[in-house]
Amino acid sequence: MKKALALRHIAFEDLGQLQPLLKKRGYDVTYFEVGVDTFEAVSPLDADLVVVLGGPISVYDLAAYPYLRAEISWLRARLLEDQPTLGICLGAQLMAAALHAKVYPGSQGKEIGWAPLQAGESAADMPYLKKLLGNDTHVLHWHGDTFDLPAGARHLASSERYRNQAFAWGRNCLALQFHPEFDVRMVEQWLIGHAHEIAHTQNLSLATLRLDAAHYGAPFELASQAFWDGWLTSISALAHA
Secondary structure (H helix, E strand, C coil), rough: EEEEEEEEEECCCCCCCCHHHHCCCCEEEEEECCCCCCHHHHCCCCCCCCEEEECCCCCCCCCCCCCHHHHHHHHHHHHHHHCEEECHHHHHHHHHHHHCCEEECCCCCCEEEEEEECCCHHHHHHHHHHHHEEEEEEEEEEEEECCCCCCCEEEEECCCCCCCCEEEEHHHCCCCCCCCCCCCCHHHHHHHHCCCHHCCCCCCCHHHHHHHHHHHHHHHHHHHHHHHHHHHHHHHHHHCC
16 A cells, blocks of 8 residues: 655644545555654655645744754655655745745735636646636635745746745655645634634635635635646656656
8 A cells, every 4th residue: 555644734734635535546644743743753755645734834933843944854855856745835835945945924915715826837747737727716825925936846836926836846746835635624624723813814804715615615626636636646657657
C-alpha cells in the first residue's frame, strides 16, 4: 500500500475531500501533527506522497513557532529529490520558503472568501488544473500572506488580488495558495475555527461566507474533484515511468 503523509497544523484544516480520493487510490493516510510530532523521527523521503496543509500562522514567525524551521528544512530535503509533494495555503508558503523564496504579508490585505483564478504563464503544463481556472469556478481563498515565485518554479495561477496562487516545481511538486481540498459540508468548522479572524477582518461576515459557500460550493467541488483525479493520476504515472 502506498503511503501518504499529511502535515497538519490545525485540526479542522485537514485533507478534506482529498482524503477519500487518496484512500480510493490505495494510499494509507497518516497525519503528522506539526508542533506535536518531531520531524527528526520521520524521513522526508519515506512517504510516497506528502501533503502540507494550511493553518493560521506565518512562515516567518520562526521565533514564535520554532518547529517551522525544522519543517522548512525537512521539506527542502524532499523537494530537492523531487518526491511527490503538495502544499496548500500555509503549505504552499512553506514550500516557497524551502525553495529560498520570500514569504511576507500581502500588500492587498487578507484574501478570504470565494473568487475565481486565472491561468498563469505555465498553466498549459498542467491541463487538469483547467477546471479550477476561469470565471465559471470560484475557489476558496483564506490567507493574508503571500510569497515570491521560487527560482525555477513554473507559475500556474493568479487571482485578482494576488499573482502567486499556484506553482509547480520539478515533475512532482505542486504548491497551491488557495484551498481545493475544502469540503463544503465542513464550512461551519472553518467559521468556528477562524471566528476571531473573521470578526476582525473588514468587509467580511459570517453571513456572506455561508451564502457564498452554498452558492459556489457544488460547482467548486465538481471542478476540484476533476483536478484531484488528474493530478493524482499524473504523479502515479510519473512514479511508473
